[in-house]
Amino acid sequence: MTTGSEREDKGSAQSGVTRRAFLKGAGLSAAAAAGIAAGTGVLDSALAATPPLQVVGPGRRPITLNVNGSERRLEVEPSATLLDVVRGQLDLIGAKRVCDRGSCGACTMLVDGRPINSCTYLAIDAEGKRVTTVEGLAAPGAPLTRLQQAFIECDALQCGFCTPGMVMACTALLARNPSPARPEIAAAIAGNLCRCGTYQNIFEAVELAARRGAGGGR
Amino acid sequence: MAANTSEIKIRVGFGDSFRDLTVRIAEGDVPPYEPGTRFDVIGAAAPRLDAEAKVTGSARFTYDQNLPGLLHGKILRCPHPNANVKSVDLTAARAMPGVKAAISFPEVFRTEAVRFAWEGIAAVAAESEAQAEAALRAIAVEYEVLPFCVTREDAMKDGAPQVGRRNQQNVRRIYPEIPFTRDGTIDEKKEAARQVEMREAEAKVDRILKESDTVVQGTFYTQVQTHSPLETHGVVCTWENESLVCYCSTQATFAVRHELTHHQGPVRATNARVLCEYVGGGFGAKFGAGREGVAGALLAKAAGRPVKVMLDRREEHTTTGNRPDSHQVLAMAVAKTGEIRALRARSWGTAGTSPAGAGAHNDVMYELGEIDKIEYGVRTNANDARPLRAPGFPQGVFALEAMMDIAAASIGMDPIEFRKKNDAHPVRRAEYDIACERIGWAAKRGAPAVPRGGADGGRGVGPLRRGVGCASSLWFASGGGGAKVLVRVHKNGTVEVRNGAQDIGTGTRTILGMVVAEELGIRLADVATFIGDTNDPAGPGSGGSTTAPTLTPAARVAAHRAKRQLLDAVARAEGWDAGNLDLRGGKVVGRDGAALAREIDFRAACGLIAEDQIEVLGERPVLDKDHPNYGGLADTNAGVQCAEVEVDVETGLVRVLKVVAVADAGKLINPKLAESQVRGGVIQGVSYALYERRIMDRIEGRMVNADFEFYKILGAVDCPEIEVVLLDVFMGHNNTHVMGLGEPPVVATAAAVANAVAHAIGVRIHSLPITPRKVLAALAGEEVRG
Ligand code: FES
């Protein structure tokens, strides 16, 4: 029911293997095992590019994370999620843990500009990538983004617990599609649940931000 | 309070129909707003005061409190749905790495009985969550495992395992209530009298059913729904000597404080300060500290460090309450002319281990003639009910509104005409017409069901069938007493509003500020509002849609008195008559709003205050304990909703295309926030109608879908277009005319959707949620329940 195509890529990208690539790869080997011709010599390039398995841990290990533009040196358990590290060690509390298993989007952050569910993304996998949390959109005291401003004007929030995740998912949407149609907005937040029922206000907010975006500016 | 009351004449009404009404108001109250008043702040679609904090992620919820030295608390859960705990051994857990404290629930809560799976057994606090979880696994528990039943059907069978202890039966009548004596036994004399009344009602309705032109009957089922707020229940607790500071995700800060300080409670703090600046949803489940709150407080005390206990999603679904299910059997007698003559209702609902709260309000809204209604609560080994947004209403109204449609059809009357014929509510009568017009009722209802490609222009395309349905709602909330609002006007011109209650997403913070700003003639931006701290004046729990109608009149009284004091100061300084002064547009003006000879702006006026500040504590005016409000236009507020759906008769999938929600909440303080409330209620209603359902595993006795993958709540892709029409009603119950709007919008939605589905496919589905399987079965002439 709520499977947006956007989500396919979200919450994956671990250890260089995207979920989509993994599925493709798995399908390929199953076909090969069954002795079915697998097509014209395509070895999935993502699969071929997978680095050899590497054992990390046990015990904490030092990593450097680029979060909201600044380099942070941290010590993390290899099993720690990006969400827990960012919230617990950096006290960036915008992203929330609501389901802890990739089904609600409240923990959405951007990694290299793409939305991911940070509850199912290992902190160590974010090394060398740009992590953006909701706190990174507008510095304290600086003007809000057009989208944030539109959220406020359209009352696209009630209790506000889903809001940071919604803002991040919609920020990513506008970055790749500056004037999305309503079904595209719905698809972009298909993996973000809001119990208070702000969806329609969010649609309106994204549309408002998109309209203003046509004029340029922040 | 308020032994002294006085009689005044007020005007009540809406649209272009107003009338005089003589009411008694309490001493110290301010006369209610007059229709026609030109408001500067009230009625404006101001953004929420906390919107910026929420879109930037800086709003710090309970779950976000990262106190220095914070420990993480986790709760061990019982896997058995019915058991007695023989022993809990914490020794090994206490010795685990990082563990700082451990407590046993049978000891703390003085009960060994576990009556639903996932009930708490023990809790530990450790340096990290992983360490706490590891320690839970080291706790040794001995259970006496008992037989159980987790569904209504099973619990009602002969020889079913007993859910309660001692003489508690699985099935208990909850309406008409069984009269109990003080020692908890049935008052046999009163009960005998009640039995007589019940038999008389039954006989009367029997007679009417026999003599009536038309009798329609129906049996309906609804599911268990969980609240599913995104922020789970939980606390962060820290002690300073005997004083407890508790951040709590709650919708009732003062009730939580009461619980934590109660001399017979498990915590017994000498002092407690409960803080809740933001709460990530509650919907009725968050009225107390809960066992998790008690655990947080006790673990923090034992460890001598702050402790955070936040439930995970499974715990939230399985231990923090729900909307009970229902099985309702209804019969209705109708005259050919359309009057309803009688209603018979029998219902059973499972609330969990206690039968309380399992009722379904299926005898409301309309003039139903004679009523014969009996309700039973059924105990099961599952989590208890807690109020969920309009408790008892969505399920009862689903059945009642289905009956309304069935009855209308049986006498060949349009469903809305039929409702109007039996509805006396002055506001709802107007709302039917608005709803009809907005959904395009006449054209859509009249069109034949066949594909619209044909010459007759029907309601379908290929396998898709469209239909429209209607249902209405009511609610009672005009607020009550016991609340106070503090207004401080500082000499430097800043204004502060304080109340210790919480804002669960409804906009309480914002509308309090608006009422004060209006009274003081300044902008909302000039008022700082502080809420969610029990060190501030008392406020209500956010339940029953009572927060706004309880707090706004208190805020208005406080602001009004502060204004009079400020104007006294101005009058003294200028040698004017304070009685001739008012505040408006950021200035001192004449009573009629006219500019004065010498212009004094608000800030300059504040400079004339003799002390540092004016401080006024405004109490919520009440007539007396039993009558918190004056008589008004109507006892209840009203709503009408129409839904349009599209059903795929090949897959059984239902899509809600549009919902028109016409609602009133008395006077609208902020129409934007009110609209959001209604949209949210409709979305929860559609979600309840189509997707949500707690599924119990009858073998293991546990909830199968305690997550968000298989417990479906409506997402963006399934969100219908929602058109909200709000009526601004001068209701005349209190000085702001405000009524609550939390619950009303969720009452009618599922019923309207179900009626629309029946219209679309020509057969009725008698149970919620309306899943594809049920649609296909209904089309095939079968009925799938539950
Ligand atoms: S918390 Fe990450 S998706 Fe729900």
Ligand code: FES
């Ligand atoms: S605003 Fe409350 S969950 Fe979305």
